[in-house]
Amino acid sequence: MLVSEILTQFETLRNGSTFTHNEKYGAVKQFGVKLGDIRAMAKKIKINHELAFELWETGYVEARLLATLIVNPKKLSAEEVSRMVHSMDFVHEADWFNSYVLKDLPNKELFREQWMDSDNKWAARSGWSLMAGRVARGYEGIDIAATLDRIEKEMPTAPSEVQWTMNTTLANIGINHPEFRQKALEIGEKLGIYRDYPVSKGCTSPFAPIWINEMVKRKESQAG
Known part of the structure; x- marks a missing residue:
């Protein structure tokens, strides 16, 4: 899938309650997609290291959450990991990064x-x-x-x-x-x-x- 296709899909999956919840906790750039829908997308895409970085660079909450699920932590350089962690700006991003990426880093x-x-x-x-x-x-x-x-x-x-x-x-x-x-x-x-x-x-x-x-x-x- 292309990043543009994924972002379009996020638009169709927008959920008002999720958007309000995320906004309450500081999300700025977001669509308001349920976490379960993001996980379902990750299962279809599977591991795609290059796509994960493209998604991360968009700055959208959902794109970054999806990126943590499809990136290959063992392929990440120290510079890439540092860039990701220092560019985070939302608590859910941090927690998924810590749970799905950081714990598997060599x-x-x-x-x-x-x-x-x-x-x-x-x-x-x-x-x-x-x-x-x-x-x-x-x-x-x-x-x-x-x-x-x-x-x-x-x-x-x-x-x-x-x-x-x-x-x-x-x-x-x-x-x-x-x-x-x-x-x-x-x-x-x-x-x-x-x-x-x-x-x-x-x-x-x-x-x-x-x-x-x-x-x-x-x-x-x-x-x-």
């Missing part, structure tokens, strides 16, 4: 170290997303105590986009590493970030102390 550890210190909020969000995944798997080579100190110091004034993945890192430390759990709980209570976050019925609050305790309880229940 040199992602290099990006984690670089981006956590970035002044670009989207790069920092991605860097802390990588850190959250890293500490969930283990912490060989990671100074967890220093990471917790950094979260305690920096998260209160970090951009909201970065706070989210810093908070995920905090929660993952508390959930997966009992020796640091009490410290993680104390930091979460002290900072109070997401304490009053609205949560749908049946979902777990992103407030770190609630999140940590709930997930630990589930793990213990499954183990028992």
Whole structure:
């Protein structure tokens, strides 16, 4: 498919509720297409590395989301990855990029170290997303105590986009590493970030102390 054909298809798939939702969360250049429709398009197109870059360059939210599903992460150069992450301007783009592209990069550890210190909020969000995944798997080579100190110091004034993945890192430390759990709980209570976050019925609050305790309880229940 050509980019022009895909954009035309996006126009026909416009959904008013989706458009309003995206606009609420900061989307500027968009059609308002449901995520399920974008996934369906990706299944038809399959992996198409060159098309993914053309779509990304349009700047449309839907085009970039589709790009994350059809790009081949293993073919991306460091320069290309950096260009993508620094050109993002919408939270859904960042989350799909982190979930479908970043986690499969062979040199992602290099990006984690670089981006956590970035002044670009989207790069920092991605860097802390990588850190959250890293500490969930283990912490060989990671100074967890220093990471917790950094979260305690920096998260209160970090951009909201970065706070989210810093908070995920905090929660993952508390959930997966009992020796640091009490410290993680104390930091979460002290900072109070997401304490009053609205949560749908049946979902777990992103407030770190609630999140940590709930997930630990589930793990213990499954183990028992």
